[in-house]
Amino acid sequence: MTGYDLIDEAVLDAPPDVVWDALLAEFRGGARWWVPANTFVAASGSPDEVGGEVRVTVHTKGVDKGGPKLRFTSRTTAVEVGRRLSVEYVDGVFRGPSDFLLEPLDGGRRTKIGMHFRGRPHGWLKVLAKVADIGAEHSKATSAAFVALGDVLAKERVR
Template structure:
């Protein structure tokens, strides 16, 4: 069985509280910086509360185009406000834990990382035998982090 264990990170030119707010807004459906690759919708509760559920759709060709749509659900399992968000994929094409972590840097910037541990389920399990889903995941996550950095660096402090 294929399991992906990936850590992707970037340094964002913004303080941790701004990065945290942007992360939560995205998970609530803002569609500001993770699009066109991923979109998110709140299913129940809030993404920053234990038990909150978020629907994730990965748009393999972009959110405004056709192509495969990978859908799964995350549930928040632990929160350290402004610093860490632990989730678990509980339904859909991926299952497993992931952690978003924010580390404030001395110069006022923030390191954001995502530790993704996911096992494909259903038809995605078959696709994982012929496609490098891990590389695609990292490519999409790093592109999203770059977009977040551009968005937040444009905001005056």
């Protein structure tokens, strides 16, 4: 069975608590920095509480641009506030775990953010995964989202 074991990381010029808050805001539906690739809607509970569920939509051509939509649900499995958010994909086109990790750098002035994605395609995505490099697309979108997050946080610092 096709599966992915991907790690995407970026260093952001913001402290971990600010990055943590931005990550949670996005998972609650903020649509500030993971768009146009992904949108999130809190489905039940809170994304920073074990058992909280978030519905994820991957917009393969961008939000409102048509194209296939990859939909799945993540359930929070572990939380270390400001450091780690672990989820399990439990419904939709992916199954498996992922971790969002934050590491303070430079005395807490900067943060390394990482996503360790270990999802497996499910349903119709298993067929698509035979002809499309889903892993490369995932890393491309995640890396772009982390750059956008850095840009959003930089603009907020200027205010």
